[in-house]
Amino acid sequence: MRLHRNLVFAVIDALHMIFNEGEYADKVIEKVLRYDKRWGARDRGFIAETTYDIVRWKRLYSEIAEVHEPYSKPHLFRLFGVWCVLRGIRIPDWKQLEGTPERRIKGRFDELSKIRKFRESIPDWMDELGEKSLGSELWTKEIAAQNQQAEVILRTNTLKIPKPQLKAFLTKEDIATEFIDGYPEALKLVERKNVFVTEAFKDGLFEVQDASSQLVAPFLEVEPGQRVIDACAGAGGKTLHLASQMQNKGQLIALDIYESKLKKLKKRARRNGVHNVETRAIDSTKVIKKLHNSADRVLLDAPCSGLGVIKRNPDSKWKLEPEFVDRIMGVQQDILQNYSKMVKKGGQMVYATCSILPQENSDQVKNFLDSENGKDFEFVRERNVFASETGFDGFYMALLKKKS
Known part of the structure; x- marks a missing residue:
């Protein structure tokens, strides 16, 4: 691979914004890709994937390069x-990369790869929490799986098109996809491409949604004609999936504390x-009180640590703090206690997170079922989804039924 100076400098700019200025990686990539309209798909892919790669392996690379935050420009070039x-990419003859100690880098990598927190490039507290919560064997597998690049998965909008027809439609737009066993509406991209510029996307034939999230x-x-509430709807990925499962029939109420997210959902x-x-x-x-005892189905896709979706958001490893995990567990229990009151007798509720921690x-x-409010509910079933088993995001979901 031949490195191009303007692309590498764009990566360095992106890393500075993410590491030193605390900006979110996805927003930074969007910003940096607007630097030069002449960049083609391969150039853009190099910038995005290289930036995400260095963000993902930040701790390991920093230990090897012996640099620490805040990173100066020479430090970023060392990373x-x-x-x-x-x-295995040949170092170009640029002054910024002069004297790169190739043999020493390989030696340090071999040495540090024996220690999980360095090998998987995670903070000490996260490694300790993961091992304590899941046990050493599962945590070791899971964090390794979370460091793989996330696949691009589409969810067919069955209100508009059957999955085989969508696959054929995308093939005509030079987007190759394949079916995934066990995921009836999912298509996996064979090669990463910008699907948002396709006619199929503009026509609302699919949404980008991880396979685990589609479960x-x-x-x-849900069934057509029911009153269904998505109580933590956000920008509506799961709301739209519920709507297609309801065949556009019945009432689907999307709730969120952020009006801005609900505006995106409407669009x-x-x-x-x-x-x-x-x-x-x-x-x-x-808003919640008015809906008490009124819903056939309630989805609580609760805010969480996001430890099941690190592969999708590698910068979250550096933004997440242990205090947040403790705090969010209080929020989760409040949501269960208060929002469960919207379920009517005989109705059902799902509590879901994109975390892999049992405590979330x-x-x-x-804890909810043991509480006063939880006594009205019975446990039906739960499912833990691990990236190390499926290759997709880590998720949890529990189905509860309100007693008649």
Whole structure:
């Protein structure tokens, strides 16, 4: 591979914004890719994938390069030099990369790879928490799986098109996809491409949604004509999936504390041809109270640590703090206690997270069922989804039924 100076400098700029200025990686990539309109798909791919790679392996590379935050520009080039050596890319004759110690880099890599927290490039606290929560064997497998690049998975919008027809449609647009066993609406991209510029996307024929995330809506067992509430809807990925499962029939209420996210949901719903969704911002406790004992189905896709989706958000390893994990568990239990009141007798509720920690998942469900509000519910089933077993995101979901 021949390195081009303007592309490498764009990567260095991106790393500075992510590491030193605390910006989110996905937003930084969007910004940097606008630097030069002449860049083609391969150039853009190099910038995005190289940046994400160095973000993913930040701790390991920093230990090898012997640099620490805040990173100066020479330090960032040293990280880039480590990336080149470990990928077998010839170091160009640039002054910024002069004296890159190739043999020493390989030696340090071999040495540090024997220690999990360096090999998997994670903070000490996260490694300790993962091992304590999941046990050494599962945590070792799981964090290794979370360091693999995430696949691009599409969810067919069955309101508009059957999956085989979507596959054929995308093939005509030079997007090769394949089916995934056990995921009835999913298509996996054979090669990473920008699917958002396709006519199929503009026509609302699919959404980008990880395969594990596609398991949540079916777990709720919705039916056309029901009143369904997505209580932590966000920008609506699972809301739209619920709408397609309801065949656009019945009432689907999308709630969130952020009005801005619900605005995005409305826009996506229009593109998807979804017309049974109503959005309501949770701006006071009255919003929930008005819905008490009214819903056939309630989805609680609760805020969480996101430890199941690190492969998708590698910078979260450096932004997440142990105090946040403790705090979010309080929020999760509050959501279970308060939002469960919207389920009517005989109705069902799913509690879901994109975390792999039992204390955010099965422990929360048990604590809820042992509480006064939880006595009205019975446990039906749960599912732990691990990246090390599926290759997709880590997820948890529990189905509870309100006693008649």
